[in-house]
Amino acid sequence: METAYESAKKRKQAAQKDIAEPVKKYRIKSLRKREELSGFLFISPWLIGFVALTLGPLLFSLYVSFTNYNITSKMDFVGTQNYHNMFFNDGLFWTSLWNTLYFVAFSVPLTTAGAILLAVLLNQKIPGIKVFRTIYYLPAVLSGVAVYLLWMQLLSPSTGLVNTALSWFGIKGPAWLFDPEWTKPALIVMKMWSVGGGMLLYLASLQGVSKAMYEAADIDGASAFRKFFHITLPMITPVIFFDIVTSLIGGFQIFQEAYVMTENGDGGPVNSLLFYNLHMWNKAFEVFDMGYASAMAWFLFVIVLVLTVINLKFGKHWVHYGGGDEK
Amino acid sequence: MSTRQHTPKFYETMSFRRKMKKSFVLFLLILGSIVILSPVWWMISTSLKTPGEIAQYPPSFMPESFQWSNYVKAWQTAPFTRWALNTIFITVCVVIGNVVVNSFVAYGFAKIRFRGKNLLFTLVLSTMLIPGFVMMIPQYMLFSKLHWINTYLPLIVPAFFGNAFFIFLLRQFFKTIPDEMIEAAKIDGANHFQIWWKLAMPLMKPAVITVAILSFNGAWNDFLGPLLYINDEKLYTLQIGLQTFKGTVQTQWHYLMSASVLVLLPVILIFFFFQRYFIEGSNITSGTKG
Numbered sequence: 328m329e330t331a332y333e334s335a336k337k338r339k340q341a342a343q344k345d346i347a348e349p350v351k352k353y354r355i356k357s358l359r360k361r362e363e364l365s366g367f368l369f370i371s372p373w374l375i376g377f378v379a380l381t382l383g384p385l386l387f388s389l390y391v392s393f394t395n396y397n398i399t400s401k402m403d404f405v406g407t408q409n410y411h412n413m414f415f416n417d418g419l420f421w422t423s424l425w426n427t428l429y430f431v432a433f434s435v436p437l438t439t440a441g442a443i444l445l446a447v448l449l450n451q452k453i454p455g456i457k458v459f460r461t462i463y464y465l466p467a468v469l470s471g472v473a474v475y476l477l478w479m480q481l482l483s484p485s486t487g488l489v490n491t492a493l494s495w496f497g498i499k500g501p502a503w504l505f506d507p508e509w510t511k512p513a514l515i516v517m518k519m520w521s522v523g524g525g526m527l528l529y530l531a532s533l534q535g536v537s538k539a540m541y542e543a544a545d546i547d548g549a550s551a552f553r554k555f556f557h558i559t560l561p562m563i564t565p566v567i568f569f570d571i572v573t574s575l576i577g578g579f580q581i582f583q584e585a586y587v588m589t590e591n592g593d594g595g596p597v598n599s600l601l602f603y604n605l606h607m608w609n610k611a612f613e614v615f616d617m618g619y620a621s622a623m624a625w626f627l628f629v630i631v632l633v634l635t636v637i638n639l640k641f642g643k644h645w646v647h648y649g650g651g652d653e654k
Numbered sequence: 655m656s657t658r659q660h661t662p663k664f665y666e667t668m669s670f671r672r673k674m675k676k677s678f679v680l681f682l683l684i685l686g687s688i689v690i691l692s693p694v695w696w697m698i699s700t701s702l703k704t705p706g707e708i709a710q711y712p713p714s715f716m717p718e719s720f721q722w723s724n725y726v727k728a729w730q731t732a733p734f735t736r737w738a739l740n741t742i743f744i745t746v747c748v749v750i751g752n753v754v755v756n757s758f759v760a761y762g763f764a765k766i767r768f769r770g771k772n773l774l775f776t777l778v779l780s781t782m783l784i785p786g787f788v789m790m791i792p793q794y795m796l797f798s799k800l801h802w803i804n805t806y807l808p809l810i811v812p813a814f815f816g817n818a819f820f821i822f823l824l825r826q827f828f829k830t831i832p833d834e835m836i837e838a839a840k841i842d843g844a845n846h847f848q849i850w851w852k853l854a855m856p857l858m859k860p861a862v863i864t865v866a867i868l869s870f871n872g873a874w875n876d877f878l879g880p881l882l883y884i885n886d887e888k889l890y891t892l893q894i895g896l897q898t899f900k901g902t903v904q905t906q907w908h909y910l911m912s913a914s915v916l917v918l919l920p921v922i923l924i925f926f927f928f929q930r931y932f933i934e935g936s937n938i939t940s941g942t943k944g
Binding site for chain 1: 676691693696710766790876878900925933
C-alpha cells in the first residue's frame with residue numbers, strides 16, 4: 328500500500344513526463360486506439376449475437392438444405408433434391424405459396440391505405456382527438472392467442488358479431504373460417520382491425536408536414552382533395568415506403584393466426600389457410616424433415632429479398648425526400 | 655361553384671363549411687370507434703354470459719346476468735397461475751436483457767468513434783429485413799444441439815444479444831446527447847462505461863421505457879418461441895397455455911373469453927398507463943426513416 332502522498336507524487340511525475348514527451352502523436356494515437364477498442368466492446372454483444380445466432384445458423388441451414396438432415400441421425404448430402412421435390416413433387420408447396428401471396432397481395436395495400444386514411448382523420452383539430460387516437464391504437468397492442476380466439480368468436484357464422492352486424496343491413500354473411508373461399512378474407516378483416524399501429528407512424532409524419540405549404544395551397548384555392556394528393560401524400564412517401572417494405576416482410580410471416588384459428592394447424596378447410604410458414608412448420612417439426620424445411624426457408628428468404636430489392640429500386644422513383652431532412 | 659360574384663349564402667361561408675367538415679369527421683370517428691371497440695366489448699360480454707345465452711339467436715349485447723364465476727372457473731380449469739408465473743419470469747428476463755444490452759450497443763453506435771462503424775450499423779439495419787421464420791429453423795437446430803429444448807434459455811438468451819430494431823431506436827435517441835456533454839464527462843475522468851450508465855441512460859429514460867414496454871409486449875405475447883421450445887405443460891407460458899385450454903374446453907366460449915380477457919389484461923393496463931411511450935417509439939421511427 329502506498330500512501331496518498333506517494334501516489335499523488337507519482338501522478339505528478341507521470342504528468343510531467345507526459346508534457347515532456349517528445350512524440351505527442353503517440354499519445355493521441357493510443358487514445359484513439361482506446362476509443363476504438365471501447366467502441367468494439369460496446370457493440371460486441373450484437374456482433375457475437377449476429378455471428379452466433381444469425382449468420383452462423385443461416386449458413387448452416389443453407390448447407391442443411393442440400394442434405395436429408397433430421398436432427399437425430401441422418402445428414403447425407405443429397406444435392407438439389409430437396410429443391411427439386413419442392414418445385415415438382417409437392418403440390419402443397421404451391422398451395423401454401425399461393426395462399427401466402429394472396430394474403431400479402433390484399434393485406435398489405437389494404438392496411439397501408441387504411442392506416443393513411445385513419446391518420447389523416449386523426450390529424451384534425453377536433454375536441455377529444457387524443458381519446459380517439461387511443462381508441463384506434465388499442466387493437467394494435469392486443470395480439471396473441473387471446474385475440475385470435477376472440478376473432479373466432481366474432482366470425483362465428485350464426486351468432487358472431489360480424490354476421491349479426493351484416494344482417495342489420497340485409498346482408499347474409501359468409502361462413503368465414505368454415506368456407507374455403509372466405510378464410511383468407513376473414514384473416515384480412517382481422518388484420519384491418521389493428522390498422523391503428525401503422526396509423527401512429529403516419530400520424531407522426533403528418534404532424535411533421537409544414538403548415539406553410541397548406542396555407543400557400545389555400546391561397547391558390549386548392550381543394551382538400553388536391554391538397555391531399557399534391558402535398559400530404561408526397562410528403563409522407565418515406566413513411567409509406569418504410570411501411571410497405573416492413574409490412575411486406577411481415578406479411579410473409581403469417582403463421583400464428585392460421586395455426587391457432589384452425590384445428591391444430593392443419594391448414595383449415597381445403598388447405599385454404601395452409602400458409603407457406605405453416606407448411607414449413609409441419610415439414611420441420613411434425614415430420615422433422617429439416618433438409619426440406621431449410622430449402623423452403625431459403626426459398627422464402629430469396630422471395631422476400633427479391634421483393635425488397637424491387638421495392639428499393641422502385642422506391643427511388645416515387646419516394647420524395649424533403650429538403651433538410653436527415654436521411 | 656359558380657363563377658359569378660354574389661353574396662355567399664350562409665351555407666357557402668367558409669366558417670360554415672369548416673364546421674360541416676369537422677362535424678363530418680367527428681361523425682366518422684365516432685362511428686369508427688364503435689366498430690373498433692365492439693370486439694373488445696364482445697369479448698367482455700361473452701365472458702360474462704351463460705353458455706345458453708351465448709348460443710341464443712339473435713345474440714344479446716348485454717349479459718342477462720353477470721357470471722363473474724366464469725373467470726374463477728376458467729382460471730381453475732387449467733394451471734393458469736403456474737403459466738402466469740412462468741410468463742412473468744420470462745418477460746422480466748427478456749425486458750432486462752433488451753433494455754441493458756440494446757442501450758449498451760446503441761450507445762456504442764451513437765457516441766463512440768471506431769472504424770467500420772457505419773458499415774456495421776448498416777448490417778444491423780439489414781438484419782431487420784430477414785424474415786424471422788427464415789431464422790427459426792436454423793436457430794432451432796442450434797438450440798437443440800445445445801440441449802436447450804424444453805428450457806427457457808432459447809426464449810431468454812437471444813434477448814441478451816441485441817435486437818436490430820431496438821438498437822436503431824435507442825441510437826436515434828442517444829445521438830441527441832450533445833458531444834460536449836460526453837467530452838466534459840471524459841475530462842472529469844469518466845470512461846464510456848460510466849458515461850453510458852450514469853449519464854446517457856438517465857438522460858434517455860423515456861426512450862429506455864419505450865424499449866422496455868415494447869419488449870414487454872413482445873415477450874408477453876410471444877407464441878412461436880414457447881410453441882417451438884417448450885414441451886412440458888408445467889413450463890408453458892400463458893399464450894401456449896391458452897392454446898391448450900382451447901383444446902380442453904372446446905367451444906365453451908364463456909371460459910375461452912374470460913381466460914382471454916385475463917391474459918390480455920396486463921397488456922391493456924400497461925397501454926393505458928404508458929400510452930405516450932408507444933407514441934414516442936412511432937415518432938422516432940417515422941421521423942428518421944428514409
